[in-house]
Amino acid sequence: MEKESSISRGIIGGVISGILCIVLWCLITYWTEFENGLYALGVGAIVGFAVRWMGRGEDKVFGIVAAICAVLSCLASELILDKIIFEGGIFADTKDWMMSILFYVFAAVEAYKIVTNDRDKE
Numbered sequence: 628m629e630k631e632s633s634i635s636r637g638i639i640g641g642v643i644s645g646i647l648c649i650v651l652w653c654l655i656t657y658w659t660e661f662e663n664g665l666y667a668l669g670v671g672a673i674v675g676f677a678v679r680w681m682g683r684g685e686d687k688v689f690g691i692v693a694a695i696c697a698v699l700s701c702l703a704s705e706l707i708l709d710k711i712i713f714e715g716g717i718f719a720d721t722k723d724w725m726m727s728i729l730f731y732v733f734a735a736v737e738a739y740k741i742v743t744n745d746r747d748k749e
Contacts, residue, residue: 630683637682637689641696644677645670645703652704662708664730670704671697671734675741685743693738698731 648670656662671694678693679685705727 632684632686632689633682634684634688634692637678637684637692638696640677640681641674641692643681644674645696645700648673648700649704649707652701653707656704656708664726666704667697667701667730667734668737670700671737672741674700674734675738678738679742687743690739690743693742694735697734697738701727701731701734 652666652670655666674697675690675693678689678696682689682692
């Protein structure tokens, strides 16, 4: 018997995986003293898989939940690194913000596509 999809379980999966991604992003950046925007793609993938697995759904609403959780995780990671760990180094100029926003979009798209299986439709 197949289990029914649940948006609340999907949200829980997105939040838990998002928190784990925040911790990983901050630890890797702290230890290596190097931040890479490509981490956002990993966050998008991990959160997307978690929402899909926990929520057992592939509808667009699950994709939107995954995208929101991924973007919030990326934003939280960068803000923690900027304000707490490195005390103002990462978002020093506008160009860094623009690149960050671009990678947030990549994370959102990645999470959405993983949940909704839109990879085959391109």
